[in-house]
Amino acid sequence: MHDGSGRIVVQGLTKQFGPVTAVNNLSFTVEPGSVTGFLGPNGAGKTTTLRMLLGLVTPTAGGSTICGLPFAQLGNPGRVVGAVLEAQGFHPGRSARNHLRVYAAAMGVPDQRADEVLHLVGLGQAANRSAGAFSLGMKQRLALATALLGDPQVLVLDEPANGLDPEGIVWLRAFLQSFARSGRTVLISSHLLGEVEQMVDQVVIISRGQTAYYGPLETLRASQQSRVLVQPADPQALVAKLQESGIGSIEWTQDGRLAISGVDRKEVADLAMSSGIALYDIQQEVIDLEQLFFRLTSGQYSGAPVPSPTGYPPQPPGPSPWQPGNGWGGQG
Numbered sequence: 001m002h003d004g005s006g007r008i009v010v011q012g013l014t015k016q017f018g019p020v021t022a023v024n025n026l027s028f029t030v031e032p033g034s035v036t037g038f039l040g041p042n043g044a045g046k047t048t049t050l051r052m053l054l055g056l057v058t059p060t061a062g063g064s065t066i067c068g069l070p071f072a073q074l075g076n077p078g079r080v081v082g083a084v085l086e087a088q089g090f091h092p093g094r095s096a097r098n099h100l101r102v103y104a105a106a107m108g109v110p111d112q113r114a115d116e117v118l119h120l121v122g123l124g125q126a127a128n129r130s131a132g133a134f135s136l137g138m139k140q141r142l143a144l145a146t147a148l149l150g151d152p153q154v155l156v157l158d159e160p161a162n163g164l165d166p167e168g169i170v171w172l173r174a175f176l177q178s179f180a181r182s183g184r185t186v187l188i189s190s191h192l193l194g195e196v197e198q199m200v201d202q203v204v205i206i207s208r209g210q211t212a213y214y215g216p217l218e219t220l221r222a223s224q225q226s227r228v229l230v231q232p233a234d235p236q237a238l239v240a241k242l243q244e245s246g247i248g249s250i251e252w253t254q255d256g257r258l259a260i261s262g263v264d265r266k267e268v269a270d271l272a273m274s275s276g277i278a279l280y281d282i283q284q285e286v287i288d289l290e291q292l293f294f295r296l297t298s299g300q301y302s303g304a305p306v307p308s309p310t311g312y313p314p315q316p317p318g319p320s321p322w323q324p325g326n327g328w329g330g331q332g
């Protein structure tokens with residue numbers, strides 16, 4: 001019997017395809033009640049990890065659990081975890097409703113659940129239309145509806161924003177956040193941080209099959225020291241005043257402004273005013289998460305070091321479920 005927690009634990013997960021190490025000793029925990037983004041560039045090992053989590057690929061080492069159990073031991077897994085791994089091929093002549101009824105029967109849920117999940121994903125009006133003729137965005141919604149059939153506690157979605165128009169992305173964000181707010185677990189992968197930035201609370205960023213960052217998105221943002229960018233009438237005078245008062249560290253930007261770290265805008269403005277130095281422009285630098293993401297994952301290609309923010313390396317909570325005979329490496 002699973003523990004009903006909705007927690008996903010990945011511990012020491014490794015997958016070797018011949019000479020290729022697709023996933024390398026990967027560990028992280030996904031807690032219920034939040035949307036977690038599983039991010040990394042193309043080829044980082046995201047799909048392989050999700051396939052191992054869902055019992056479709058046998059790990060070379062390590063393992064994973066959902067609600068405390070390896071996938072293979074979940075019993076009726078569709079009732080615990082709903083998954084969308086790729087925009088599925090749908091039977092060309094089958095309506096959306098009938099597609100769902102086939103899956104509902106296989107899972108042992110009543111036919112009427114097909115209509116419920118169609119409404120949940122906004123396809124209520126398209127129930128009788130042929131799923132094979134759906135647009136990519138509608139197929140994504142239908143795949144999500146299929147994953148929701150068993151009213152699962154955990155959702156695992158591989159690149160769910162792919163193919164959605166801006167309205168679809170806004171809808172998906174609201175849907176996943178409300179799903180998570182009901183105490184359930186959402187894990188979504190993407191190779192673009194910007195695409196899921198507004199949807200996720202936590203992130204697991206991987207590069208070359210290894211964890212580059214694991215923790216709240218906010219902590220990642222805050223780990224980047226922001227700078228005050230200022231254009232003074234007399235830069236030398238402001239530099240002298242800043243150095244005199246020991247405020248921040250100062251650099252010149254390429255466009256000739258002063259960039260001051262370790263201060264807020266008000267401190268710089270107050271100092272300039274009390275020193276009689278006019279400022280033509282002053283602003284707090286906005287941290288570009290996309291740039292940060294590239295920096296974190298560029299090691300995939302260049303071997304660059306990555307920072308270790310708080311919360312890393314991750315530890316699975318509570319007693320280790322990784323005991324001999326607990327399903328390790330046997331599923332797949």
Ligand SMILES: Nc1ncnc2c1ncn2[C@@H]1O[C@H](COP(=O)(O)OP(=O)(O)OP(=O)(O)O)[C@@H](O)[C@H]1O
Nearest residue numbers: 017020022040041042043044045046047048049191
């Ligand atoms: N069945 C397989 N046989 C051999 N190599 C594989 C296999 N599946 C994946 N790989 C390799 O493992 C690495 C990780 O691939 P994976 O598909 O997990 O990455 P990904 O992060 O999901 O990438 P993408 O964003 O492009 O989908 C890649 O180098 C890929 O070529």
